[in-house]
Amino acid sequence: MKGIQEQMRARARELLAQGAVQMVIGWEKGTFWYLSPPAFVTDPEDCDRLVWDEFCTNNLAKYLLDYKHTGDRIALFVKGCDARGIVRLLQDNQIDREKVYLIGIKCPGVKDGRQAAALGEARRGEVPLAEKCRYCTHPEPVLYDELLAGDAAAREAAPGEGRFAEVAKVEAMSPDERYAFWTAAYDRCLRCYACRNVCPACNCRECIFDRSQSGWCGKQMQRSENMFFAITRAMHVAGRCIECGECERVCPEGIPIMALNKKIIKDLNELFGEYEAGVDLEKMPPLGQYKLDDPEEFH
Amino acid sequence: MLKIIRDKLPELLTAWARGARVLVPRERGGTRVFLPWEGEGELALGQGNTLEPPKDLFFPRTETMYRYQVQGKDASLAEEPAADARQVLVGVRSCDAKSLAIMDDAFLTKGYVDEFYRQRRENTRVIALACTEASPTCFCTAFGIDPGRAEGVDVQMWPVEGGYLLEAVTEAGQELLRQAGDLLAEEGDAQPPAAAVPPLQVDVSGVTEKLQRMFEHPYWTAVSRKCLGCGACTYLCPTCYCFDIQGENQGDSGYKFRCWDSCMFSEYTRMAGGHNPRPSKKERLRNRFLHKLQYFPERYGKFACVGCGRCLDRCPVNVDITRVIREVKEVTL
Amino acid sequence: MAEAARVNPLVPQVGRITRIIDETPDVKTFHVTTEAGKPFTPMPGQLAMLSLLDVGEAMFSITSQGLEHLELAIKKVGMLTDALHEAEPGQAVGIRGPYGNGFPVEELKGKDLLFIGGGIGLAPVRSLINYCIEHRQDYGHLWIIYGARSPADLCFKDDLFKNWPQVENCRVDVTVDKGDAEWKGHEGFVPAFVEELHPDPAGKVAITCGPPIMIKFVLQSMEKLGYKDEQIITTLEMRMKCGIGKCGRCNLGSCYVCLDGPVFTLAQLKQLPNEY
Numbered sequence: 001m002k003g004i005q006e007q008m009r010a011r012a013r014e015l016l017a018q019g020a021v022q023m024v025i026g027w028e029k030g031t032f033w034y035l036s037p038p039a040f041v042t043d044p045e046d047c048d049r050l051v052w053d054e055f056c057t058n059n060l061a062k063y064l065l066d067y068k069h070t071g072d073r074i075a076l077f078v079k080g081c082d083a084r085g086i087v088r089l090l091q092d093n094q095i096d097r098e099k100v101y102l103i104g105i106k107c108p109g110v111k112d113g114r115q116a117a118a119l120g121e122a123r124r125g126e127v128p129l130a131e132k133c134r135y136c137t138h139p140e141p142v143l144y145d146e147l148l149a150g151d152a153a154a155r156e157a158a159p160g161e162g163r164f165a166e167v168a169k170v171e172a173m174s175p176d177e178r179y180a181f182w183t184a185a186y187d188r189c190l191r192c193y194a195c196r197n198v199c200p201a202c203n204c205r206e207c208i209f210d211r212s213q214s215g216w217c218g219k220q221m222q223r224s225e226n227m228f229f230a231i232t233r234a235m236h237v238a239g240r241c242i243e244c245g246e247c248e249r250v251c252p253e254g255i256p257i258m259a260l261n262k263k264i265i266k267d268l269n270e271l272f273g274e275y276e277a278g279v280d281l282e283k284m285p286p287l288g289q290y291k292l293d294d295p296e297e298f299h
Numbered sequence: 300m301l302k303i304i305r306d307k308l309p310e311l312l313t314a315w316a317r318g319a320r321v322l323v324p325r326e327r328g329g330t331r332v333f334l335p336w337e338g339e340g341e342l343a344l345g346q347g348n349t350l351e352p353p354k355d356l357f358f359p360r361t362e363t364m365y366r367y368q369v370q371g372k373d374a375s376l377a378e379e380p381a382a383d384a385r386q387v388l389v390g391v392r393s394c395d396a397k398s399l400a401i402m403d404d405a406f407l408t409k410g411y412v413d414e415f416y417r418q419r420r421e422n423t424r425v426i427a428l429a430c431t432e433a434s435p436t437c438f439c440t441a442f443g444i445d446p447g448r449a450e451g452v453d454v455q456m457w458p459v460e461g462g463y464l465l466e467a468v469t470e471a472g473q474e475l476l477r478q479a480g481d482l483l484a485e486e487g488d489a490q491p492p493a494a495a496v497p498p499l500q501v502d503v504s505g506v507t508e509k510l511q512r513m514f515e516h517p518y519w520t521a522v523s524r525k526c527l528g529c530g531a532c533t534y535l536c537p538t539c540y541c542f543d544i545q546g547e548n549q550g551d552s553g554y555k556f557r558c559w560d561s562c563m564f565s566e567y568t569r570m571a572g573g574h575n576p577r578p579s580k581k582e583r584l585r586n587r588f589l590h591k592l593q594y595f596p597e598r599y600g601k602f603a604c605v606g607c608g609r610c611l612d613r614c615p616v617n618v619d620i621t622r623v624i625r626e627v628k629e630v631t632l
Numbered sequence: 633m634a635e636a637a638r639v640n641p642l643v644p645q646v647g648r649i650t651r652i653i654d655e656t657p658d659v660k661t662f663h664v665t666t667e668a669g670k671p672f673t674p675m676p677g678q679l680a681m682l683s684l685l686d687v688g689e690a691m692f693s694i695t696s697q698g699l700e701h702l703e704l705a706i707k708k709v710g711m712l713t714d715a716l717h718e719a720e721p722g723q724a725v726g727i728r729g730p731y732g733n734g735f736p737v738e739e740l741k742g743k744d745l746l747f748i749g750g751g752i753g754l755a756p757v758r759s760l761i762n763y764c765i766e767h768r769q770d771y772g773h774l775w776i777i778y779g780a781r782s783p784a785d786l787c788f789k790d791d792l793f794k795n796w797p798q799v800e801n802c803r804v805d806v807t808v809d810k811g812d813a814e815w816k817g818h819e820g821f822v823p824a825f826v827e828e829l830h831p832d833p834a835g836k837v838a839i840t841c842g843p844p845i846m847i848k849f850v851l852q853s854m855e856k857l858g859y860k861d862e863q864i865i866t867t868l869e870m871r872m873k874c875g876i877g878k879c880g881r882c883n884l885g886s887c888y889v890c891l892d893g894p895v896f897t898l899a900q901l902k903q904l905p906n907e908y
Binding site for chain 1: 622
């Protein structure tokens, strides 16, 4: 994948040197070989920090909100899921398309950092794909200003089956089993809000979970409030979740958050027809529009 | 030195559990945490740390402080019964043991004693487990902590072939070992195994003094860019002790509770009129690092970090305190 | 053996509001007492945690005290203060304290004192003014310069126009940002008014409290007038929850405002991070 990395650095350098953008957001090497966290480069001389490897996992789209109120134009490297995050933010009128320059990367899928840590560097070749990539339907960016060339062609979109396998498992449970499953998961929730903060669909200027005085959700870390948080977050991204899986990856407690998101995606597909969030700028989310033939099942 | 064979350890825990709640690292949902021992099941005393630190057992995520009744203009309140249940905490690593000394400073000194914390702390015996293998994220020795022998504990344990060596450190520890009866055998010539060598090295000398001159430095803008502003680092940190106090009404009555809070959240410092002295993640991240490396040392004479590596292990964007320390020392003023 | 009952500093006493005084359209003074009498005896500048048990709890400065009660002047700014403004005498409240360092009343002895207040910022300063009046022989000249947005927004009008002007060796100057038809006094902002009155720094300590923007400009004016940082005292406001230096949020560097403050000299503040 060297080719991609060299192109990344060269393009970042050019864009910054020309003044076409004021910042480039990509990835750099972190503390360990299996970490490639987000990198923010403002100096053309500093572009060799940027890396492209199988651990460039973080979805970068959300960072654009930090620069929403600056005049800066920002270049962003986008994998398939980063680009879908951008589409989501554009559809929510959160960012200005003119202030973003998107450099697409055909993504071969990233690897699971936690399993990499367990396997050790000697077995780097055996590290499995990240969970979020196993069922990815759009490894190639759906939106970009330029696409990096190279032999690292994106793997073909994963087959659809398996995408809802976790959902099927939970659906097969009895109500009591399902209750036990979700309470066990969310009893662990620390309410650190990493899932919310990383999510490109969670972009409210003021989140109710940052307003404990409002009385909607108590700050107690206990079952009722944790469940209220879990369900509210999931319902709030209904129809807008781009399946980048970042919420589940960043959860320090390993809560299977994507099973909840995918259950809602599956239900929406069944109720309103197939829809993939963040793929087509012109196609509004099913719950973000009104149609005369929408099913009326609000009882 | 006394030894217990591995298979007998559950019996020892059960013996202790007759007079106290015994908490020991166990598997839960794919992670390892301190859970009550109820007489059966697997232990998870292998290499490395629990996902969550044991602070919850002294300073619960959420605890009721008092209950109240309000009727018209009248009101009354009742304090919660004292948290005086005895606890025995087994398998605490040296880093986490040191974190208790840091929590003690925060909760028990400087003019006020936090009664909720004091009750639990005084009623808890701590049994340390030495590290003979470190995790990649460990750096306890940077803070002068010996992974092979914990400070401030009642009993020290070492993993050895086929079992554990135990040594009582305090009188309470001796009493616990007496309760073990013939589960323990004397191993006169046994030597504790060599302590683990943490792979991450960082030299913290001078970092407080450097930070004292760096409050306005642009470094904080750069280092905070990737931060998501979540509270994972603070909630998993064994030395983060910030809390909030809130109430919950249920009709005419209700209760006041305190719960963990995080300096990474906007609401933490936002005042009633809307002013926020730490309005963005830059100020909040800066405060977190300054608290650990400058403010706490200034106030209590020690760093508020024990090198357990939990924040580094779980941060979604690899904000790495060892790297921050190195970079701070390299920054030109 | 049962140990002597410990007092849990985070649990309030239940008291009652015995009297409510309308100061301005959005400020009321609340007299609070308990069945056992005054909840505690604070020093000037100290703080109290006041709560409506089913609404919330917040830190307020104690503006004055009597033999049997504490007085807290409270501006309507949020949920708890809105509810307090709806309350009537007799309402039960929770109260705990006193918290904070208070004004350095011993060090101020023998000095001339200049009090500069704006809006509700007179509330903490008033506790010191009243203390100096009670211990009149210990302190030199008292000069109170106070301003508010409008005549209606002036707090403690009885003190400003009746009580304090009658005190021996005490001067009161009042300004409003904008007067009304009946206002005959000075118009203009507090910092400019201070410069106009140009109180001589010799032998004086200035105590100032008000909205942050006023403090900022007052400090500039004081510097112009030749006041040294050690001669200027102010009190800070931060979000607080525990009041006892534990919960973390009110830190300024390694100080906790609830415990080591809220009263600081400007010289001390300049040693602390500018984060308030």
